[in-house]
Amino acid sequence: MSDQVNQADKLFKIFDKLQSEIGKVIVGQEDVIRLVLTSIFCQSHSLLVGVPGLAKTLLIQTISEVLELDFNRVQFTPDLMPSDIIGAETLNKDREFEFNKGPIFANIILADEINRTPPKTQAALLEAMQERSVTIAGKRYELDKPFFVLATQNPIDQEGTYPLPEAQLDRFMFNIQLDYPSYEEEKEIIKRTTGNSKPILSSILNKKEIIEIQNLVREVPVTDNVIEYAVTLTQKTRPNRESSAEITNQYVSWGAGPRAAQFLVLGAKCNALLRGKYSPDIEDVQAVAIPILSHRMVKNYKAEAEGLTTEDIIRKLF
Secondary structure (H helix, E strand, C coil), X not given: CHHHHHHHHHHHHXXXXXXXXHCCCCCCCHHHHHHHHHHHHCCCCEEEECCCCCCHXXXXXXXXXXXXXXXXXXXXXXXXXXXXXXXXXXXXXXXXXEEEECCCCCXXXXXXXXXXXXXXXXXXXXXXXXXXXXXXXXXXXXXXXXXXXXXXXXXXXXXXXXXXXXXXXXXXXXXXXXXXCCHHHHHHXXXXXXXXXXXXXXXXXXXXXXXXXXXXXXXXXXXXXXXXXXXXXXXXXXXXXXXXXXXXXXXXXXXXXXXXXXXXXXXXXXXXXXCCCCCCCHHHXXXXXXXXXXXXXXECHHHHHCCCCHHXXXXXXX
8 A cells, every 4th residue: 555655646746747848848738638648547548629720739749758658640531441540461572461560559649630531440440449459350469558549630620521430439538628728828839839949858757657557546446425426427417317417308318328437437536646645536526527428428409509518517417
């Protein structure tokens, strides 16, 4: 137990260093950085949604650099094929088939504008995200550890896009919404990006240390009342059931599944560690609830007509 406490104290200090190092490149976006790091420490994936120019790609590149992880970027386009992501078997000079690995064989995969490719290609990520492996011609290939998919999506450009299937969305721990910078933040961005100086980043963690943090998050003790709160909150999102909330019955067509409750507890554990606590409370569950539940709930026409967002509904469920 004392060793785990020491590890928790060390992670709390490391998180400050990570924020400071990432802040050399990324202005503001503290909540976004915290959520992305939380998903990494929870062995999960994140979907970043925001208009062009909010540094989504730069943020992921910067995080991969300070975490000393192999990074590959895949630009999703309508003509992208599954083999362009996972690789394919080709004939070598000896007329024998050999597997040429695709860009998915890295620690961090940036799936840029993931909704621009058809569902068949999007589905190529499903096995990799869940099983940390890919299967080609009946043979299974393990992916490097740690492994994360950080996908980006543009919410305003609907021309030539394909909505992500529910099964694909459910693989993402967080749906992270990026907003415009404040006036002061935008001034600082302009100052940093219109000159010749380029910040030099230092590595704060390595692969082995990240895996140790992932194991630490799993070992964090959780009281029954926190688990009960996470399960109750998840069940309240499901309409027309005994446990449903009134606002859910009015405005929601489909609610979150059991994976949401799992992520609520895992996210609360990590959130507690990053805030210097040894065990999560209900506030830690609420701190991660909106990005976990928002993409797992489907609003009905009444909610659309009244301009109600899933975030509004989740806040009322608190």
